[in-house]
């Protein structure tokens with residue numbers, strides 16, 4: 001199972017390596033990891049996409065919580081959330097495919113951000129399904145290079161990743 | 176008044192109440208070393224190898240319950256501490272290791288004696304710091320001690336560059352620590368505790384399975400009381416020995432790979448396991464699918480990650496074991512009449528356990544040779560259990576766990592999680608520093624003792640009368656045992672040639688004694704325990720003895736090989 005996790009961590013030297021080390025040392029998967037400063041410059045927000053069954057996910061969440069520099073851990077499993085990723089794709093732009101590419105990019109509300117005589121570099125944002133659909137259409141035309149940011153996520157509505165201090169975890173949910 | 180970083184370091188340790196450090200100097204320590212000149216409040220024990228400094232700090236911490244402190248130089252001094260730190264990490268021992276570092280400007284340049292010790296130790300520390308500015312030094316030291324000893328204890332590393340220890344700043348030791356992202360849970364959830372007590376009330380075959388958490392939270396009195404008021408038999412992990420007196424009628428002995436028949440059968444047939452400060456390590460559980468197949472499981476632990484990691488539990492309780500035990504005792508007290516029936520519920524179970532203990536006691540074949548188990552029985556007999564015992568790793572460790580009846584907590588100092596050969600001797604030195612008047616004995620193997628034998632010099636220099644009983648079987652015995660049982664007796668690599676340990680001891684200025692026969696055991700041991708000098712006792716024991724019972728790796732607890 002795939003999970004999206006958001007973390008608030010101290011914006012300090014060495015925190016990223018603690019988190020990366022935790023995943024590699026304990027054999028957990030990281031599909032993607034995004035990190036940057038939050039509204040409060042002393043705190044960074046991290047979005048991690050990982051895979052594993054419920055027991056593994058439970059360990060991942062607990063182990064992350066245990067790291068001294070981690071302020072808050074949220075698993076979006078039971079939370080309604082939005083998630084977006086950005087990709088840059090360099091596609092073959094031959095005489096006969098140029099128009100087709102532009103059409104597809106437009107349908108997906110992407111942008112061509114760089115052009116050469118033989119390539120287009122396209123930027124597109126969306127959720128996993130949208131990006132997947134886009135890549136499926138563009139693939140036959142010849143993708144030369146692909147770079148993805150990995151998703152970032154946020155709860156829907158008024159719910160927020162509160163910068164509340166790590167409080168006692170609810171025991172029932174610790175089991 | 177401005178002070179140097181080194182002076183701030185010294186003042187911080189004093190303010191923290193630190194009375195002892197185990198240390199080894201080098202270029203990068205010099206500012207601090209110099210600042211410690213004539214500081215008599217802080218005893219400075221200079222070892223002969225940095226690994227030993229950390230094990231000594233660890234032994235000091237385990238025996239006293241206080242935070243152990245080690246201080247070493249950069250590069251090789253720092254990397255030499257890794258085994259000691261990993262040992263303390265696996266056993267949750269409170270410790271702060273200060274490593275000195277090259278100048279901040281040089282970090283990352285492959286400077287002389289530079290090692291990224293924060294990076295190297297990241298997976299085996301509870302937390303670590305690189306002090307980049309002298310203004311943070313006092314706060315970091317305060318935080319380091321707080322983190323090391325609170326929650327689930329563990330080692331914290333603080334790396335101090337040389338220019339930080341020479342830089343000037345005002346000294347003010349913070350009064351309190353505030354780390355917004357670190358608030359361990361001590362108080363167990365009362366609803367969960369109530370649920371647990373309801374299960375206990377109706378259990379017919381309950382077992383308390385307790386580990387190092389009971390020792391580190393100083394909960395042995397409460398544990399023993401709970402066991403007594405409810406008639407619940409207790410088994411300990413290796414780390415939990417001493418949590419209930421080893422001669423207590425409700426004590427089953429250790430469980431697991433070399434556990435007693437009674438303990439392993441009790442787990443297997445139990446209908447309720449109450450785990451306290453234990454982490455379901457594979458050496459304790461055997462095959463996890465068949466661990467306690469008929470039991471519901473209550474698990475009390477201060478570390479949420481320990482709960483449901485290896486074995487799914489029914490009632491998790493996050494909290495300090497002592498705190499939770501006190502809460503449980505209060506419930507029993509408040510509802511005396513209800514809980515009275517419990518003795519009746521478990522009467523049949525207690526009887527069954529009595530039979531197991533009687534029919535399958537720990538034993539060994541007695542013949543004309545000198546048996547290592549006998550030596551340990553006599554160490555126990557002659558000391559009446561009034562000693563701090565450390566062990567090395569291997570058969571010596573398992574026989575000690577089996578045949579020395581630990582009567583009190585903090586008297587069994589052993590590397591349980593990492594299984595570090597070479598731990599016992601420096602740990603004994605640390606324990607002796609903490610308790611100068613106590614009898615401290617390292618029960619060693621002829622292989623393990625060679626891993627930190629140089630510490631004889633430390634023991635002699637500081638007049639630490641540590642006793643080392645070397646169970647000299649001419650082999651890396653535990654590995655040989657596996658070869659005997661599972662590799663058709665091909666003793667590749669495990670036969671040992673050792674020096675004359677009596678002469679080695681004498682060469683260092685310690686006392687060396689030898690025992691060859693059973694009839695000499697009492698006389699020589701008495702002689703060793705009486706003298707007030709560091710002493711090696713080289714005991715030539717039967718070479719082909721195996722540790723039994725044994726649950727082969729990957730088998731379930733009920734599949735024990737017996738003597």
Ligand SMILES: Cc1ncc(C[n+]2csc(CCOP(=O)(O)OP(=O)(O)O)c2C)c(N)n1
Pocket residue numbers: 567568569570571572594595596597619620621622623624646648650651652653654
């Ligand atoms: C540092 C280290 N290296 C290797 C091992 C693997 N090992 C476990 S027990 C053992 C044999 C120990 O021999 P000895 O100290 O003579 O004890 P005995 O088993 O003979 O009592 C070895 C090599 C270990 N535990 N620690």
Ligand SMILES: [Mg+2]
Pocket residue numbers: 620621622646647648649650651652
């Ligand atoms: Mg040996």
